[in-house]
Amino acid sequence: MIELDDKRYQPLIDEVYKHGQEHIFLFWDQMVPDKKQNLLEQISQIDFDLIARLTKQALEQQNIIEDLKLEPPAVISLEERRKKDPQADAIGREALREGKVAAFLVAGGQGTRLGFDGPKGMYPVTPVKKKSLFQLHAEKLLSIGRQNRTTIPWYIMTSLTNDKATKDFLEENGYFGYHQDNLYIFAQEMIPAIDRRGKLILDRPDHIFMNPNGHGGSISALWKKGALADMNKRGVEYIFYFQVDNVLTRICDPVYVGYHILGQSEMSCKVVRKRYPEEKMGVLCQVGNKLRLIEYSDMSDEDMHAGNPDGSLKLWAGNIATHLFNRRFLEMENESGFKLPYHIAEKSIPYLDENGLMTEPDDKNGYKFETFVFDALADAQASVCIEVDRTREFSPLKNSEGENSPETVRKDLIRLYRMWLTAAGHQQLIENDSKAVEISPLLSLMGENLDFKNLNIEHSKAGIYLDRK
Numbered sequence: 001m002i003e004l005d006d007k008r009y010q011p012l013i014d015e016v017y018k019h020g021q022e023h024i025f026l027f028w029d030q031m032v033p034d035k036k037q038n039l040l041e042q043i044s045q046i047d048f049d050l051i052a053r054l055t056k057q058a059l060e061q062q063n064i065i066e067d068l069k070l071e072p073p074a075v076i077s078l079e080e081r082r083k084k085d086p087q088a089d090a091i092g093r094e095a096l097r098e099g100k101v102a103a104f105l106v107a108g109g110q111g112t113r114l115g116f117d118g119p120k121g122m123y124p125v126t127p128v129k130k131k132s133l134f135q136l137h138a139e140k141l142l143s144i145g146r147q148n149r150t151t152i153p154w155y156i157m158t159s160l161t162n163d164k165a166t167k168d169f170l171e172e173n174g175y176f177g178y179h180q181d182n183l184y185i186f187a188q189e190m191i192p193a194i195d196r197r198g199k200l201i202l203d204r205p206d207h208i209f210m211n212p213n214g215h216g217g218s219i220s221a222l223w224k225k226g227a228l229a230d231m232n233k234r235g236v237e238y239i240f241y242f243q244v245d246n247v248l249t250r251i252c253d254p255v256y257v258g259y260h261i262l263g264q265s266e267m268s269c270k271v272v273r274k275r276y277p278e279e280k281m282g283v284l285c286q287v288g289n290k291l292r293l294i295e296y297s298d299m300s301d302e303d304m305h306a307g308n309p310d311g312s313l314k315l316w317a318g319n320i321a322t323h324l325f326n327r328r329f330l331e332m333e334n335e336s337g338f339k340l341p342y343h344i345a346e347k348s349i350p351y352l353d354e355n356g357l358m359t360e361p362d363d364k365n366g367y368k369f370e371t372f373v374f375d376a377l378a379d380a381q382a383s384v385c386i387e388v389d390r391t392r393e394f395s396p397l398k399n400s401e402g403e404n405s406p407e408t409v410r411k412d413l414i415r416l417y418r419m420w421l422t423a424a425g426h427q428q429l430i431e432n433d434s435k436a437v438e439i440s441p442l443l444s445l446m447g448e449n450l451d452f453k454n455l456n457i458e459h460s461k462a463g464i465y466l467d468r469k
Contacts, residue, residue, distance in 0.1 A: 002028060012043045019048045020199075027205035027356065035206035042208055046192060055198040058344045058367040070285040070294060070303050075271060075317055076259060076386040088258030095257050096148040100237040102327075103141055103152050103252055104222070107134075107166065107244040108159030108188050108212050115400045119162035121244045122169050125397060127410040128438035128463040133244050133397070134169065138176035139441040140251045147445070152252055153234055154178060155227050156185045159212045163187040186225035188212045193349055195366040202352040209349060215243070215321075216340040216371025223334035231327050239330065241323040241373070245397040247409045248416065249322060250445070256324060256386065263384035266329040267376055269293075271317035272390040277305045281318035282374065284385055291383040293319055293374035317385065319374065320394045324384075333376060340371040392416060413438070417466075420447035429457070429464060436463030443468045 001017050002025055004010050016022055024043075028036065076084065095101055109120040116123050121137075124130035131139075138154075145152045158166045167185060170176070175183060190210035192200050203209040213220075218241070222228045231239070238260060240252045250256070260268040269291070271284050282293045296304070299315075306314040333339055346364040353359050377383055388394070395412035398404035417437045418430050424447065430437060443466055444450055450466075458465040 009040050012040055015048050016043060019052055021048070024200055024202060024208060026202070026354065031206055039206045039208075042210075045190075046208070051192060051194070051200075054342055054344070054369050055194055057342075058194065058369075059196075059198055068285075068287050068292075068294070070287060070299075070315060072314060073284045073286045073291050073317055073385050075284070076384070078387050078389065081255075081386065084259075085255050088262060089255045090258065091261050092254030092257030092259075093148055095238060095261060096144070096152070096252065096254055097150055099150055099235050101152060101252050101257055102155060102231055102234070102236040102239050104155045104157070104218070104227075104239050104241045105137060105244060106157050106215055106218055106241070108157060108162065109244065110162055113399060114397070114406065119158070119166045119169070120397070121166060123397065123406075125247055125406065125409060126438050127414050127436040128460070128465045130462075132169075133247070134166075135173070135176045136247060136441065137242075137244070137249070137251060138178050140249075140445060142177055143441045143445050144252050144254075148254070151179070151182050153182050153184065153231070153236065155222070155231075155239075156183070157218050157221055158185060158187050160187050160190055160210075161212075184227055184230055186221060186227060188217050188221050189224070191369050193347070193366050193368045195349070195351070201349055201366060203350060203358070204352065205356060209351065211368050212370070214343070214370025214372055216373045216375060218373055219330055219333050219340065219376060220338040222330060228327060228331055228334075232331075237327055239325040239327055241321075241325060243321045243396075246320065246322070246394060247397060247413055248393050248395045250388075250393055256322075259384050259386050260324040263382060265324070265382050265384040266326045266380040268324040268384040268386070269374075269377075270320050270322040270386055270388050270393065272320055272388060272394050273316050274313055274318045277313060279318065283315050284317040284319055285315055291377050291380070291385060293372075293377060295372075317387070320388070320396075321373075322393075323373065325376075329376075329380065333379060339379060340373075340375045342369045342371055344369060391419075410436070420444065420450060423447055424450035426450065438463065438465045440465070440467040 002013050004013060107121045111118055111120045111123050114123060121134040122132050125133050126136060141152055141154055191213040192208050192210050195201055201209040238257055242249045242251060269284055274281060280296050282295050285292055285294050303315060308314050345368045347366060347368045348361050348364050349366040350358055350360050395409045396404050397409050414437050417439045421430055454469060456467045456469045
């Protein structure tokens with residue numbers, strides 16, 4: 001066993017040997033002191049007892065798909081909403097004006113799948129001005145705050161991979177008009193992966209391979225990084241959760257907030273109708289007396305294709321990863337230790353071989369562990385689920401081409417902006433169908449404020465851009 005002169009770190013060494021992971025010291029004797037310190041600091045962040053439990057689960061193939069009786073959930077449909085939205089809107093706007101609502105953006109991903117070198121939130125996404133996702137979201141938040149005479153505190157969760165780049169980008173761009181006092185940026189926790197023997201994986205002589213602990217880790221990160229405590233001090237009661245890649249997210253939507261409050265919900269969901277049975281979306285289902293989200297990969301073929309007498313899908317409520325939480329509910333999710341279960345995924349993980357050379361495996365060679373935020377539904381005493389119009393609220397940026405690509409999200413934005421302009425009587429601006437159109441969120445969030453006295457119209461080769469005068 002390695003013996004250290006500095007006895008402060010000896011318990012870390014002992015813990016590694018206790019759990020049979022001493023191979024991570026393979027290059028110890030070749031390392032300079034700074035590199036040794038790096039490895040020790042990383043070891044200090046690992047919960048070896050947790051990894052031991054997850055390793056047992058992975059090696060014994062305990063990631064078992066449950067045999068559940070899935071029923072359609074109670075959803076406030078678009079048709080029902082026509083009557084109920086005005087009441088919900090009034091209640092939601094009151095909560096916003098009273099400073100009870102915060103925005104929580106999950107933005108830990110990289111733009112790798114888009115062929116983009118940097119955090120996904122930096123990707124230039126809008127059709128004319130090429131605003132980044134971060135700018136688009138910031139302007140929506142500024143606008144909804146202005147509409148309701150309030151400032152909405154904005155919490156952003158990064159990952160260790162993109163934390164510095166995200167902070168640098170936001171600072172360089174003046175936080176897109178958001179005051180730093182109302183921004184709270186923190187990094188998600190990481191968790192080691194294991195190989196098929198249950199061993200930790202080195203990706204550098206002084207570094208263990210780790211990956212983010214899933215979007216469910218956002219719940220523990222809010223607690224551990226002090227964000228929930230900060231919300232409590234500000235008087236925040238409701239947390240609007242959204243992911244960075246949906247360009248159509250209605251951030252802190254007052255109608256949604258209102259339904260959440262009316263339903264005395266602890267965790268709420270927005271859903272869209274699946275386009276076809278095999279669409280790769282998690283589906284909200286009723287399981288006993290609880291609302292549950294079932295991943296498309298975990299659904300049986302029978303459940304996936306089950307139909308109603310009229311031919312429509314029985315289990316149609318596709319999740320768009322836009323949630324509302326009570327702050328107190330998330331505090332309770334953490335007060336006795338993080339509750340969410342870990343899920344196991346077989347992956348191909350690059351590793352450092354015994355000669356110190358990086359190796360790219362041809363096949364899946366290990367397991368990653370992650371948590372899912374929607375598993376918190378099982379703990380909620382009450383949940384609300386509302387249907388939204390996909391064309392107005394859901395267009396995620398996932399892939400470099402094809403479905404959910406830069407091309408499709410820009411088309412969806414243009415289609416929405418054209419719809420707004422047509423409804424406002426501005427057909428003459430969009431007579432040329434080939435012209436791109438973009439409307440600043442600072443001018444309009446849902447097609448309002450489009451009378452000519454408010455418009456600054458900019459024509460360019462890229463297209464037509466409308467902003468406030």
